[in-house]
Amino acid sequence: MIVMTKMAKMTRIIRPRKILLQFNTLLIIAVIGFFGAAFSLPILVTITNSFMTAFEIANRYSMAVLPTNYFRLLADFDNFNFVDMALVPAWASLGQYFAILVDAVYLGHLWNSILITVPSLVGQLLIAIPAAYALELSQWRHKEKLFFVYIIVMLMPLPVVLVPQFVVTGFLGIRESVLAIILPAAASPFGVFLLRQFLKTISMECLEAAKIDGASHTVILLQIVTPLLKPAIAALAILVFIDYWNVVEQAIIFLPTIAQLPLSVTLTHLNPDVIFAASCFYMIPALLVFMYGQEYLIDGIQLSGLK
8 A cells, every 4th residue: 555655646746847848849849940930031933933933033022121221120110111021922933043154254263163173172182181191190290289270260250361361462463363362271170170070080090000011102192092091081972062162251351353253252142033933043062962961070079089
């Protein structure tokens, strides 16, 4: 009888706790779902509105979203007209997509984005892989001091780094060309940091065995280390691609003419009749790169010890 009474008391204590735990779980799921839907809504609107006709866009998005004067909005809020946004177009059309495929301005800025992103990505990989190998396996006594400098530069905010870049590119005579963006990107310390952290997880026994067999550093780097670095290289490639595909500040500072600017800067200045389809096309490369390399990105960051 006593045992049954104790069990009944424990049941009465555990049941409210279980109900509370389930309520907390449902509350967390609801909050995450709400914010997920809120952040996904602009992307969904962009995709669906890319099938609108030019006539419908002109009627729906001709007004300003907000006034230039914030205090005017507060004073005359009742009489202010907001944009009439629609999730589903009244008439579905592929006209926007056909228009941008023959738009020389759009294709020119798209080419500028490719011209900045691909060399920046390739250049950083070509420098970061041997640099990380040298910093990890060389016997130079000052290598940790040099690596500390790499970390300090990596932690500096972009506006601080842009000042010396502006001075150096002017000294080299490349300030008004894409090289002013590509060369600093290729020499970025982030790639060296990421790959060196990954190298710390690799067993040195196979490398020592290769040295005993007479393999040079070049052979070890190309035939042993680089294949082992594949997850980290893929993670670095994804991060660098997304970073320089969306470049804004460097392009505004170093590229003086509109014809040189990438799509990340000029996208909002395109014809409103095609801006939704142009935005969708602009998202596709980054989404494909992320979807294809998602597993590599997770493995590379986990194994490199980054948080």
